[in-house]
Amino acid sequence: MELNVHLCATDGVLLADPTRYRHIVGSLVYFGVTHPDISYYVHILSQFVSSPTQVHYSHLLRVLRYFHGTISCRLFFPRSSSLQLQAYYDATWASDSSDRRSLSAYCIFLGGSFIAWKTKKQTAVSRSSAEAELRAMALMTTEVTWLRWLPEDFGVSVSRPTPLLSDNTGAISIARDPAKHELSKHIGVDVFYTRAQVQDGVVGLQYVPLELQLADFLTKAQTRAQHRFYLSKLSIVDPP
Incomplete structure (x- = not known):
């Protein structure tokens, strides 16, 4: 998501048929169970499922493009991890x-x-x-x-x-x-x-x-460098 963008319900023109928007957001909520890197963005977009607009839909497509490019990324659980x-x-x-x-x-x-x-x-x-x-x-x-x-x-x-x-x-x-x-x-x-x-x-x-x-x-959108930093710290990896 773009930096410093604050979406609201009045942004843009209402979608003629919000069914597709709702279906995609619902699917992303399901994917978010194992993909914490989209948690914030899904939280934002899910607030507009009742009356989505074209602006909301364009941001949803941006998340889908990111998800398509990182579909192989997954959480890594080290075998030698402590129990603290x-x-x-x-x-x-x-x-x-x-x-x-x-x-x-x-x-x-x-x-x-x-x-x-x-x-x-x-x-x-x-x-x-x-x-x-x-x-x-x-x-x-x-x-x-x-x-x-x-x-x-x-x-x-x-x-x-x-x-x-x-x-x-x-x-x-x-x-x-x-x-x-x-x-x-x-x-x-x-x-x-x-x-x-x-x-x-x-x-x-x-x-x-x-x-x-x-x-x-x-809690908010990150720069590309910050995004990669957090992925490494949260053990979200792209395996060979």
């Missing part, structure tokens, strides 16, 4: 011009294996970037808490806190410090849930520089 979970999460702030809601995204690794990811619009409008990050943090914490139970079912003990890596120092500070009540009381239970999980040793908050924030790949 590690998670990255990120959020955009008021990125949807139609309702000013933010976008949450996360990606989870089991050792060197990329096992879970999601791009999701937040259900409430955030009044700051830190608030948007805290909502994304709560979503990530819920998923990690569930995933930590899974190894236990296979007899693998998970004792160390799972690292949650964020590039927002403000959100990390609020989640760690119970005294920052005035900064978080309007966010509801999200902060308190995450804070409880941190104090119980379920998750551990860590800072990661923006250029190494892998969840950023699931």
Whole structure:
């Protein structure tokens, strides 16, 4: 997808027959289960399935051309991977011009294996970037808490806190410090849930520089160089 493009429902002329658009987007949602590199773009295009326009359809064709050129790419799961979970999460702030809601995204690794990811619009409008990050943090914490139970079912003990890596120092500070009540009381239970999980040793908050924030790949369009960088970090390879 082109950089800095913000699609909205009023772009272009409505398609005379939206059936084909809906069918293709539905197929891409299915493919997205094993192709995280199209997760963000499918998330954007699926918002217009009720009334797609020619502009939306042209962007859909762009995604199809990319998918056709990378059809052989797949996730690689190394045999010698460890069983330690590690998670990255990120959020955009008021990125949807139609309702000013933010976008949450996360990606989870089991050792060197990329096992879970999601791009999701937040259900409430955030009044700051830190608030948007805290909502994304709560979503990530819920998923990690569930995933930590899974190894236990296979007899693998998970004792160390799972690292949650964020590039927002403000959100990390609020989640760690119970005294920052005035900064978080309007966010509801999200902060308190995450804070409880941190104090119980379920998750551990860590800072990661923006250029190494892998969840950023699931929140916006990237340049060609950035796209290739993220593919390599997420172990999405084109085998011989």
